[in-house]
Amino acid sequence: MISVAEALDQLFALVEPTDIETVPLTAACGRQLAEPLTARRNQPPFAASSMDGYAVIASEVRPGASFRVIGEAAAGRAFSGSVSSGEAVRIFTGAPVPEGADRVVIQEDAERDGDSITLGHSLDEAFYVRPLGGDFHTGDELSPRLLTPSDIALIAAMNHATVPVRKRPVVAILPTGDELVQPGEDPGPDQIVASNSYGLHALLARAGAEPRLLPIAKDTLGSLEAALTLAEGADLVVTIGGASVGDHDLVGEAASNLGLERSFYKIAMRPGKPLMAGRLSDMALVGLPGNPVSAMVCGHIFILPMIACYLGRKAAPAPRIRATLTAPLPENGPREHYMRARRDGDGIAAFERQDSALLTVLADANALLVRPPHDPARQAGETVEYIDLSTGG
Ligand SMILES: Nc1nc2c(c(=O)[nH]1)N[C@H]1C(S)=C(S)[C@@H](COP(=O)(O)OP(=O)(O)OC[C@H]3O[C@@H](n4cnc5c(N)ncnc54)[C@H](O)[C@@H]3O)O[C@H]1N2
Numbered sequence: 345m346i347s348v349a350e351a352l353d354q355l356f357a358l359v360e361p362t363d364i365e366t367v368p369l370t371a372a373c374g375r376q377l378a379e380p381l382t383a384r385r386n387q388p389p390f391a392a393s394s395m396d397g398y399a400v401i402a403s404e405v406r407p408g409a410s411f412r413v414i415g416e417a418a419a420g421r422a423f424s425g426s427v428s429s430g431e432a433v434r435i436f437t438g439a440p441v442p443e444g445a446d447r448v449v450i451q452e453d454a455e456r457d458g459d460s461i462t463l464g465h466s467l468d469e470a471f472y473v474r475p476l477g478g479d480f481h482t483g484d485e486l487s488p489r490l491l492t493p494s495d496i497a498l499i500a501a502m503n504h505a506t507v508p509v510r511k512r513p514v515v516a517i518l519p520t521g522d523e524l525v526q527p528g529e530d531p532g533p534d535q536i537v538a539s540n541s542y543g544l545h546a547l548l549a550r551a552g553a554e555p556r557l558l559p560i561a562k563d564t565l566g567s568l569e570a571a572l573t574l575a576e577g578a579d580l581v582v583t584i585g586g587a588s589v590g591d592h593d594l595v596g597e598a599a600s601n602l603g604l605e606r607s608f609y610k611i612a613m614r615p616g617k618p619l620m621a622g623r624l625s626d627m628a629l630v631g632l633p634g635n636p637v638s639a640m641v642c643g644h645i646f647i648l649p650m651i652a653c654y655l656g657r658k659a660a661p662a663p664r665i666r667a668t669l670t671a672p673l674p675e676n677g678p679r680e681h682y683m684r685a686r687r688d689g690d691g692i693a694a695f696e697r698q699d700s701a702l703l704t705v706l707a708d709a710n711a712l713l714v715r716p717p718h719d720p721a722r723q724a725g726e727t728v729e730y731i732d733l734s735t736g737g
C-alpha cells in the first residue's frame with residue numbers, strides 16, 4: 345500500500361490542464377480565470393462625489409460661510425467649468441468633482457436660497473470625494489482564481505465583456521453495483537439507493553468541473569465495460585464501488601480489459617483503502633471505494649486537488665488547518681485516518697461513530713480530522729490538523 349501523498353503525486357501525473365476558452369461575463373461565475381486579467385481603466389476614472397450636495401474649495405468651508413452656485417454636475421454629466429473662491433457647484437452622487445473643488449458639503453449641511461448657499465453651524469467633516477483610481481488603476485491585475493460573483497462585478501468594472509477561462513474538465517461518474525437504484529425509484533428489499541454518485545456530482549460541480557452521471561453499471565464485466573465505454577471523451581472517469589476483493593468487485597478487471605495502465609491500487613488510508621487509479625486511453629481513471637463516506641472523503645482528498653490541476657492551479661493536497669482538540673482521541677492504526685469531525689471556533693472533536701457507511705455523520709461534519717499512521721492517543725488541549733469540508737473548491 346502506498347501513502348496518501350504518494351497516491352496524490354501519481355494522480356497529478358495523470359492530469360493535463362484543460363484548454364482555455366473565452367466566455368461572456370454572464371457565463372463566467374464559478375469558472376477558473378485562466379490568465380491574469382488587466383484593468384483597462386482607472387476606477388473611478390475621475391475624482392467622484394460620494395454624496396449629493398455642493399462641490400466647493402475645502403479651505404473655504406466653515407460654519408455660516410456662503411457660496412454662489414455656478415452650475416450643476418450629475419453622474420454622466422460633468423460640469424465643464426472650474427470652481428473659484430466663493431463658488432459652489434450643485435453636485436450629485438457619482439458625478440465628477442469639478443476642477444478647483446476638492447470637497448463636497450452634503451446638502452443637509454447647506455441652506456439654498458436662489459443662486460446661493462449658506463452652510464449650517466455644525467458641519468459633517470468628511471470630504472465625500474472618491475479619488476481617481478481609488479478602487480483600481482489601469483493595469484492592475486486580477487490573478488487566476490475560481491470566479492465569484494464579486495469577481496464578476498470587478499471584471500465588468502475593469503471593462504471586460506468576455507473572460508478567458510479554463511474549460512471545465514469533464515468528469516464521468518460511474519456508480520456500480522447490482523444493489524443500486526436511483527433516488528426516487530422503488531428499491532427492492534435487498535437494494536439501496538445510489539447516494540455518493542450524487543454527492544460527488546455536487547462536489548465536482550461546485551469545484552468548477554463538468555460532472556456527467558453515467559447510468560448504474562451491474563456487477564458484470566460486460567456491463568462495466570459497456571459503461572466505461574460510455575465515459576469516452578471525458579477528461580476523468582470516476583468509478584464508485586467494486587474496488588475491493590469480493591467476488592463481485594470487478595471494476596479493476598473490466599478497466600484492465602479495456603487497456604487500463606494502472607498507476608496504483610490500495611493506499612494506507614482510512615476510509616479509502618481500495619482506491620485505484622490509472623490511465624484509460626485519453627482519460628485518467630480513479631476507482632473509488634463504494635462505501636458512501638469513503639467515496640466522498642476520497643472526493644475531497646483526491647478528486648478535488650485533481651480538478652484544481654485540470655483548471656491550471658498548482659498541484660497541491662487539500663490545505664490543512666490547525667485546531668485544538670476538545671475531546672480525546674484513541675491511538676490510530678497503520679493507515680492515515682480522515683475522521684469525520686466538527687470544528688467550532690478554535691476547537692475540534694471527532695464524532696464517536698466513524699463507520700464509512702454513515703452519511704448522517706458526514707452531513708453533520710464540517711471537517712476531516714487527519715491522524716497520521718500510528719498517531720498515539722491524544723488528549724483534549726492538544727493541537728491537531730484538519731481539512732475544511734465547507735469550502736471544497
Ligand atoms: N475482505 C475484505 N473486505 C473488504 C475490504 C478488505 O480489505 N477485505 N475492504 C473494505 C473496505 S475498506 C471498503 S471501503 C469496501 C470497499 O468496497 P468496494 O469498493 O468493492 O465497494 P462495494 O462492495 O461495491 O460497496 C461497498 C458498500 O457501498 C455501497 N455502495 C456502493 N456504491 C454505492 C453508491 N453509489 N451509493 C451508495 N452506496 C454505495 C454498497 O452497497 C456497499 O454497501 O470493501 C470492504 N470490504
Ligand code: MOO
Nearest residue numbers: 615616617638700
Ligand atoms: O477504506 Mo474503507 O473506505 O475503510 O471503508
